[in-house]
Amino acid sequence: MTSPRERVVHLSGELVPESAAKISIFDSAILLGDCVTESTRTFGHVPFRLEEHLDRLFRSLKVCRIDPGLSWEQLRAATLELLERNLALIGPHEDYWIVHNLSRGLTKPGPNPAQRNPATIMIFNSPMDLRGWARYYSQGCHAVTSFSRAIPAQSLDARIKNRSRLFYTLADQEARLVDPDAQVVILDVQGNVSENKGGNIFVVNGGRLRTPSADNCLAGISRQTVLELAAEEGIPTVETHLQSYDLATADEVFFTSTPYCIMPATRFNGLTVGDGKVGPITRRLLAAWSRRVGLDIVGQAESQLRAG
Secondary structure, X not given: OOOOOOOEEEEOOEEEEHHHXXXXXXXXXXXXXXXEEEEEEEEXXXXXXXXXXXXXXXXXXXXXXXXXOOOHHHHHHHHHHHHHHHHHHOOOOOOEEEEEEEEXXXXXXXXXXXXXXXXXXXXXXXXXXXXXXXXXXXXXXXXXXXOOOOOOOOOOOOOOOEOOOHHHHHHHHHHHHHOOOOEEEXXXXXXEEEXXXXXXXXXXXXXXXXXXXXXXXXOOHHHHHHHXXXXXXXXXXXXXXXXXXXXXXXXXXXXXXOOOEEEEEEEEOOEEOOOOOOOHHHHHHHHHHHHHHOOOHHHHHHHHHHHO
16 A cells, blocks of 8 residues: 555556555666666756657667557656655655666567567656765866766667666766765767766866767756747857867866756866856856746755754
8 A cells, every 4th residue: 555655656657655655676767777767857847848758768669679568658657647646745846757677578588689578668757866966066066077978879879768776886886986075977989078967067168069970868858948948038059079188178067967957067177167157148048048947956956054
């Protein structure tokens, strides 16, 4: 029985208590790390760009040859039903992650990895805890390059958003060998800037916004939001190749990702970025994003930090 204060999880067509949500050790997600994923969030309890996240999820499923066994519309309906059930368990000023994990289902080791059973569909809501990022809005973070390089697109296309996070975890740990509080910048095998462990990277020089083109990184939906906001604000943008030199000599650097939206960086590999303060274009884009969603993004994170 579900506790009145326990969230529920969607697990292959059933709503079950979080404490009872389990999958088989023979699921392809466990045996092979064979699982695609999407992470969305709410603002003011309203999902942000959910449909675009689902579009990308279904593209990943197609390329990975995973049959989810349900339509886009059915998955959207299941997602919204779950969110509605769980919203009563958070306060009016709190928000949720909306996470989708879909695997090829039960499998056994053997010569053919093709799907033989129904997909395992996992959807859960987790309270959006922003305390770990909150101080970066005013102080900026320290961006540090890892020595592991991004997986080449010839091996695994970055546009397939998958749950195999080992590479990103190792790269993140490598950056933290330099600074325990570092945020990782991952380079590709040519030395071009690729992405962060869960987001994209932007630099500002002379009032112009630049970000890596999507041939060596995931074209994030937060990244797309920033490009749209920049267009609305009259800030010129360029999608191009960037190298470490460009981050070291930039006026401003920031990351983009679902939970924090925009995270300023005021140091790069130990060097001060610009004047060492969060820059005006970064602040302008954060304010524009807050207006778009009708919620003070920075204020929400800082209020969580003050509350402990």
